[in-house]
Amino acid sequence: MRRSTAVKRAGCALIAVILAVAGFGITSCGESPTAPVNPGDLPLDANGKTPICHYQQDMGTWTLTLLSLRAALEHLAIHDDGVPGGLTVITNTRLDNECKRVDLASVAAS
Numbered sequence: 001m002r003r004s005t006a007v008k009r010a011g012c013a014l015i016a017v018i019l020a021v022a023g024f025g026i027t028s029c030g031e032s033p034t035a036p037v038n039p040g041d042l043p044l045d046a047n048g049k050t051p052i053c054h055y056q057q058d059m060g061t062w063t064l065t066l067l068s069l070r071a072a073l074e075h076l077a078i079h080d081d082g083v084p085g086g087l088t089v090i091t092n093t094r095l096d097n098e099c100k101r102v103d104l105a106s107v108a109a110s
Contacts, residue, residue, distance in 0.1 A: 042072055042083065053099035055080040055088065062088070062099040 042050045050072045053062035064084060067075065075081045082088035084097045094102040 039069060039073060042069060044069065051084050052076070053082045053084055053088070053095050062095055062101070064099045 044050050045066065047066075048068065049066035050069055052065055052067050052072050052075055054065050054075060055062050062082070076089050080088045080090040080093070082093070082095050082099075084095060084099055087094055094104060096102050
């Protein structure tokens with residue numbers, strides 16, 4: 001019996017989170033390679049939350065959200081999410097500090 005894609009991705013995400021927590025970073029099991037994310041590289045606020053730019057696939061945009069470190073690692077393992085001011089993990093899209101896509105053409109022109 002074949003497992004569904006969702007089940008495979010969930011298994012991949014769990015493995016990626018375990019590797020990340022163990023200090024090995026996150027790697028993709030999906031279609032495209034991702035940049036490794038070390039848990040220690042994620043900023044934490046006073047409440048132990050980390051800001052994440054969560055990809056809204058239906059809208060094609062990112063939304064700033066605060067998540068626990070564990071939830072942030074899970075999101076980074078399975079979504080095209082990123083940290084504010086950084087790159088997304090799947091498509092390497094550059095985001096500003098408010099989770100808006102940075103137009104590299106306009107940056108290069110200035």
